[in-house]
Amino acid sequence: MISLRRYTVFIALAASILLLGGYFREPIVSQARYRFRSQTPLLAAPGEPPAQPAPTGPFRWDVVPTQYPVAGPLAQLPAGPPQKLPRVQHEFQKESEDHAKTRKERQAAVRRSFQRCWYAYEQHAWGHDELAPLSGGAKDGFGGWAATLVDNLDTLWIMGMNEDFTKAVEAAVNIDLGVSTTETINVFETTIRHLGGFLSAYDMSGDVRLLEKAKEFGEMLLKAFDTPNRLPITRWKPQKALMGNQEADPVVLVAEIGSLTMEFTRLSQVTGDSKWYDAVARITRLFDKQQEKTHLPGMWPVVVNAKVAELTEDTFFSLGAMSDSLYEYFPKMHAMLGGLEPVYKKLYDGSMSTAIKNNLYRPMTPSNEDILMSGNVRATSQELARLDPQGQHLVCFAGGMFALGGKLFNEPAHVEIGKKLTDGCIWAYKALPLGIMPEVFNMVACDSRVSCEWDEEKWRREVKDRHAEKIDVDEMIKHLRLPKGFTDISDRRYILRPEAIESVFILYRITGEQYLQDAAWDMFVAITNATTTELANAAVSDVTFSAAELAQGTTGGTTQFDSMESFWMAETLKYEPHVLSLDDWVFNTEAHPFRRMLPA
Known part of the structure; x- marks a missing residue:
């Protein structure tokens, strides 16, 4: 059993990682530029002469020697014709003229919003990772490898912005991976944004230059796996890699080590080279082997702990931040591999069975909505699992995941769970004054998921117990600006996140229910009303103020702050109701569509 002291150390270290530009995706701006061209000969494999990359031209990671080669044959992509998997997408009928008119007007508004942000990025931050939407400056927290540009190649293609796509490709294929603005590379973020962005744009356009650039990124990222146990260093220092003797870290966020499978697998599929698939298949085997050995089997x-390949020691379990895309990728990998690798169904079935039992809860709401949310669990055993009824914007992805898994694996109950989780996020958006859901909050968990009547006194008691302050509970609720049902809002930001709209999009595609399109539109309107700047769109520091308070200036100043992450355009503005069938494409966690393997 892991001690409380050691658990605290783990969480403190994880928190430090987050604050240093981690999983909540707030990059550090760095003015330094780190060059990976070594002034001394690179280390070579034992028994071989030193190797040195070409002194001129782009830096090539594929010529850097491997210190710890794979022992034995590489794991190969599953062989054989893909299976005929169950249909995912709803069979849409011809829409009415009024519906088509409304849809096209809404599409045009979203497209205008994207174009406005794209041209602001082009004018003020071209080639940088992000536009600073208030100051008009640029940020480079993801290596300075043009994260916004690469992340939006496929969005440009989908929106028919052909000239802009051509210009962006010309710039993207000339990114120099021998220079970085950050000493440490987040392997997960680089994989989902850059590698995923190039692969998706290649899948759509067929431009082989994009595939070649994807291979360049793939070669670099593979060097993070050059450790004694071939598990990756998720916060990787390229300069150190050139000196050899790397080893994986003892404190690793599970999402960051477990969410590389789609991109590495797709790279192997389109190149015919199994080395990338082999790298992530090793991680998948480890998750499979230890699935039933954790404190919450x-x-x-x-x-x-990647250093010793131990996945069972910690006692904190979540579908939310730092775990989310690990679980998201199980049904998506099943689809992408054409159902030929059964381990992903096993991992999905086992993890979702546990999550349904322990993490999902029905929140008590003033109107008794039949919705679900996903919280966090502290567990030293299945019997001693304790739920914290938290809600996160990040965990809103889970509605789409359950719905997709329910269709692919013939589990209708999971589609219904996905719907209730998505409805929970829709409710949370509407419950806040700006019509936008906060990053992190808490609610009262109902005793039953079947029926749950609103109990105002119980809600008030839970508010008081959670905060334990010696003031009147009504004053506390007013001071904390808590809508009815919320017992705490510990992170009041909205950072232009896509997860809620993502699940609404997937549920609409799966069910065809019109209210979901309307909910997505309401979200878009609320978000743009609160985040629009003179240049583009900015994150919001506090969504608990009303529009009237913001207009009257009673909040102590603007609540916008100078951040517009690449996923605003790459994800939040991408989800469109009638482009790219879910039966032909599967989206990675950064909303980059990859072609599915389909039967002939």
Whole structure:
């Protein structure tokens, strides 16, 4: 059993990682530029002469020697014709003229919003990772490898912005991976944004230059796996890699080590080279082997030890931040591999069975909505699992995940769970004054998921117990600006996140229910009303103020702050109701569509 002291150390270390530009995706701006061209000969494999990359031209990671080669044959992509998997997408009928008119007007508004942000990025931050939407400056927290540009190649293609796509490709294929603005590279973020962005744009356009650039990124990222146990260093220092003797870290966020599978697998599929698939297949085998050995069998804790390949020690379990895309990728990998690798169904079935039992809860709401949310669990055993009824914007992805898994694996109950989780996020958006859901909050968990009547006194008691302040509970609720049902809002930001709209999009595609399109539109309107700047759109520091308070200036100043992450355009503005069928494409966690393997 992991001690409380050691658990605290794990969480403190994980928190430090987050604050240093981690999983909540707030990059550090760095003015330094780190060059990976070594002034001394690179280390070579034992028995071989030193190797040195070409002194001129782009830096090539594929010529850097491997210190710890794979022992034995590489794991190969599953062989054989893909299976005929169940249909995912709803069979849409011809829409009415009024519906088509409304849809096209809404599409045009979203497209205008994207174009406005794109041209602001082009004018003020071209080639940088992000536009600063208030100051008009640029940020480079993801290596300075043009994250916004690469992240939006496929969005440009989908929106028919052909000239802009051509210009962006010309710039993207000339990114120099021998120079970085950050000493440490987040392997997960680089994989989902850059590698995923190039692969998706290649899948759509067929431009082989994009595939070649994807291979360049793939070669670099593979060097993070050059450790004694071939598990990756998720916060990787390229300059150190040139000196050799790397080893994986003892404190790793489970999402960051477990969410590389789609991109590495797709790279192997389109190149015919199994080395990338082999790298992530090793991680998948480890998750499979230890799935039933954790403190909450079926799921894996938020923090794992990659140095010794131990995934069972920690006691904190979540579908939310730091875990989310690990679980998201199980049904998506099943689809992408054409159902030929059964381990992903096993991992999905086992983890979701545990999550349904332990993490999902029905929140008590003033109007008794039949909705679900996903919280966090502290567990030293299945019997001693304790739920914290938290809600996160990040965990809103889970509605789409359950719905997709329910269709692919013939589990209708999971589609219904996905719908209730998505409805929970829709409710949370509407419950806040700006019509936008906060990053992190808490609610009262109902005793039953079948029926749950609003109990105002119970809500008030839970508010008081959670905060334990010696003031009147009504004053406390007013001071904390808590809508009815919320017992705490510990992170009041909205950072232009896509997860709620993502699940609404997937549920609409799966069910065809019109209210979901209307809900997505309401979200878009609320977000743009609160985040629009003179240049583009900015994150919001506090969504608990009303529009009237913001207009009257009673909040102590603007609540916008100078951040517009690449996923605003790459994800939040991408989800469109009638482009790219879910039966032909599967989206990675950064909303980059990859072609599915389909039967002939």
